[in-house]
Amino acid sequence: MKLIIDFGNTFTKLAVFRQDIIVKQFQYKDLNVSDISAVIDMYPQIRAVIVSAVINYPEEITQFLIERFDFIELGVNTPIPIINKYKSPETLGKDRIAAVVAAAELYPNKNVLVIDAGTCITYDLINEKREYYGGSISPGINMRLKAMHEFTGNLPYVEAKKVDFLIGSTTEESILSGVYNGLINEIDGIIGSYKENYENLTVILGGGDYIYFDKRLKNNIFALPNIVMIGLNVILKFNDSKK
The missing domain is CATH 3.30.420.40 (ATPase, nucleotide binding domain)
Known part of the structure; x- marks a missing residue:
């Protein structure tokens, strides 16, 4: 074990x-x-x-x-079963590299976009050749809600939750609508941009906050909340096999 x-x-x-x-x-x-x-x-x-x-x-x-x-x-010199072409590997988040390792293991010979929704939302692509070049990082849902409170004089802090309305009829509802619906459109938009550049794209959604988004996205995705843990297990197995 x-x-x-x-x-x-x-x-x-x-x-x-x-x-x-x-x-x-x-x-x-x-x-x-x-x-x-x-x-x-x-x-x-x-x-x-x-x-x-x-x-x-x-x-x-x-x-x-x-x-x-x-x-x-896990560090910059740890052997991993993918080709890491990130230009600054010493600054690369360990969670990001673990997630794409898992994607390559679960969906071999495919272009895979991994979206990890946590404190930040990361978008990382590993291609069909198991090559990883990078992706993008965006503020997560709670970070956005806290920032709106902390960087304004009067906006309240609102707890994150799913909403099914577009127009908020109170300040709290307006904040939730802006953050939640904004993120839904951001995620769908980024998936769409990747699909324009990579054929037969597989999309994985993971992370602790995936439950806010998995049922609302227009694009087809595979929900896999434990994507990082799976990737770390793959890396550990890979290193065990080299001993």
């Missing part, structure tokens, strides 16, 4: 894999060694661990894992 740890901007997610199947998932606001120990006690068959982090995390976690497991921390 394998343990996947993904330190994200908002939460840290853990997943226990048996082969290619997720057995159990956990989510933490502030992960510590005790939390990891509890998971290991539940699944003593864990033999290998991969960590991906877009934030700094406690060094004691690294030491704890190194002492007990075959350990990989």
Whole structure:
């Protein structure tokens, strides 16, 4: 069994894999060694661990894992089963690279656009030759709602939720309509632009906020909320096979 740890901007997610199947998932606001120990006690068959982090995390976690497991921390020099042609790989988010690795594994020999809806919304394409050049990054739904409150004098902060109206009849409804409907049109528009340039495009929508968008998009998509965890598992397996 394998343990996947993904330190994200908002939460840290853990997943226990048996082969290619997720057995159990956990989510933490502030992960510590005790939390990891509890998971290991539940699944003593864990033999290998991969960590991906877009934030700094406690060094004691690294030491704890190194002492007990075959350990990989995903970095710029970690071998991956795709061709990375990103011009600044040292600044590339680990979640983005993991997501396209998963896409290449799940949909081989296809052009795949991966949309990861989280704190930010990332759009990344991996082509049929398993080549990755990059994509784009946009503010996520909660970031937009917080920015409208923090960078204005009077607009309130509104909790994110799905809406089915276009015209808001209150300030709160107007904010939700603008952010939610704006994002729907952004995502559909970007998918359309990629389809004009890449034939037979497969589109994957993942990330913690995918539920806000998957039923409203005009384009056909495959909803896969665990796309990053799947990609990290693929990378861990790939490195195990090279030993």
